[in-house]
Amino acid sequence: MNPFLLYNYLDPDYFCNRHEETEILLKNIDNNSNTAVFSQRRIGKTALIKHVFFLLKKKQSTIYLDIFPTLSLKEFSNTLATAIYREFPIHKSAGKKFMDFIKLLRPTIKINALSGEPELMLDISQPDQIEKSIPQLFSFLDQQQKKVVIAIDEFQQILSYPEKNVEAFLRTIIKNLHNISFIFLGSDSKLMIEIFNSAKRPFYGSTNFMVLNKIPKEEYISYIMNSFVAAGVDMDVKVPEVILNLTCTHTYYTQRLCHEIFADRFLFITEKDVVNTLYKLIQQNEAIYFQYRNLLTKAQWNTLKAIAAEKTVYQPYSQNFIKKYDLGSTSTLKRNFEALVDKALIYQNLAVEEPYYEVEDKFLMHWLQSD
Ligand SMILES: Nc1ncnc2c1ncn2[C@@H]1O[C@H](COP(=O)(O)OP(=O)(O)OP(=O)(O)O)[C@@H](O)[C@H]1O
Ligand SMILES: [Mg+2]
Incomplete structure (x- = not known):
């Protein structure tokens, strides 16, 4: 089995x-205190929660829900009900109690056509049923003997629900629970900060914060080395560091590159093999990169290329940077940076003393550098 996972947690x-x-x-x-975890995309928030849940499994009930696909509180209720159902399946006694507890919400079980997994649907046709269903679901968990931990992934999604006062509604329910601790995760740091750190908003002051940074390089070096060696693959001593330099130690791109190198079945990996594998990955993605180019204006594209060339940009509006790459006026450049952030092509790392911009996709970054 390939030891470098690309999805999920084992x-x-x-x-x-x-x-x-x-x-x-x-x-x-x-x-029993709540935590809000945020970081840039694909750095390992979800895997971290799955890891913590793995360690807790015997002691507590763990409920994980990803609300990224939900578009309303109604869908949130169904996703929450499904997540509880997965932890308390019907063939167990607590599962029977759960179904009994929510029978007034007339739950039905459907099999998801794509995943084949069971899903719980509640009968929520009237708005006031939502106001009852969500507190009721939480209330069931609050009454369990074991403590319950709930992780709500991509929590910033609640900001796009059409219902009014969603934050206040959820905050009020959560405040009154005693047996549940919450972990809120989000990959849109700006929106997560808005929810949890604006003095005027309901969730303000209600959680601990955790900003998930990159995995420390030294640790990742031994992890990469050990994972290959355990599978009988040896390498030049510099190889892990070469990999991490190419991926800027970003978790997903590191896993991806290592996964691909492993898949190539080397018995001994050289630095050249690493570069060749990276090149192969970039080639596979090239069609998508060309599409990005078509979706951007020429000025946005040039800005993106300039950021890639620099790798990290600390002072985007300095005359030095603007002149070096001929990026036009400060106001146009500001707009271009905003557009690129908006399209998630670049990212501003705010979790460090001196914030900087970088290209999100490290493989795209290399492609832009070589173009
Ligand atoms: N500590 C780790 N060790 C090894 N692999 C990891 C680790 N953390 C995450 N990964 C892997 O990195 C990839 C991205 O992780 P994950 O999906 O958890 O990130 P995320 O921050 O939740 O991303 P998103 O913003 O897309 O939700 C996955 O392939 C995951 O298996
Ligand atoms: Mg995630």
């Missing part, structure tokens, strides 16, 4: 480091 053998973050989350859960 067990601690396939998970690198995050000791500190794991400890903090376990401590918060133990103390």
Whole structure:
């Protein structure tokens, strides 16, 4: 089996480091306090929660829901009901109690046509039924003997629900629960900060914060080395570092590159093999990169290329940067940066002392550098 996972979480053998973050989350859960976790995309938020849940599994009930696909509170209710149902399936006694507890919401079980997984649908046709259903679902969990931990992934999605006062509605329910600790995750740091750190908003002051950074390089180096060696693959001693330099230590791109190198079945990996594999990955994605180019204006494209060439841009509006790449006036450049952030092609890392911009997709970054 390929030890470098591209999706999801399996067990601690396939998970690198995050000791500190794991400890903090376990401590918060133990103390019944809530945590808001945010980071840039694909750095490992979801895997971290799955890891913590793996460690907690015997002691507590763990409920995970990803609300990214939901468009309303009604869909939120169904997703929450389904997540609870998965933890308390009907063939277990707590599962029967759950179905009994929510019978007034007339739950029906459907099989998702794509995933083949069962889903619970509640009968919510009137708005006031939503107001009852969500508190009722939480209330069931609050009455369990074991403590419950709920992780709500892509929590910033609630901001796009059409119902009014969603934040206040959820915050009020959550405030009155005693047996549940919450972890809110989000990959849109700006929106997550708005929800949790604006003094005038309902969730303000209600959580601990955790900003998930990149995995420390030294730790990742030994993880990569050990994972290959355990599978009988040897390498030049510099190889892990070469990999991490190429991926800027970004978790997903590192996993992706390692996965591909492993899939190529080398018995001994050289630095050249790493570069060749990266080149192959870039070639596979080239059609998509050309599409990006078609979707951007020429000025936006040039800005993107300039950021890629610099790798990290600390002072985007400095005369130095503007002149070096001929990027026009400051006001146009500001608009271009905004457009690129908006399209998720670049990202501003705010979680460091000196914030900087970088190209999100590290493979695209290399392609732009070589173009
Ligand atoms: N500590 C880790 N060790 C090894 N692989 C990891 C680790 N954390 C994450 N991964 C892998 O990195 C990839 C991205 O992780 P994950 O999906 O958890 O990120 P995310 O921050 O939740 O992303 P998104 O913003 O898309 O929700 C996945 O392939 C996952 O398996
Ligand atoms: Mg995620």
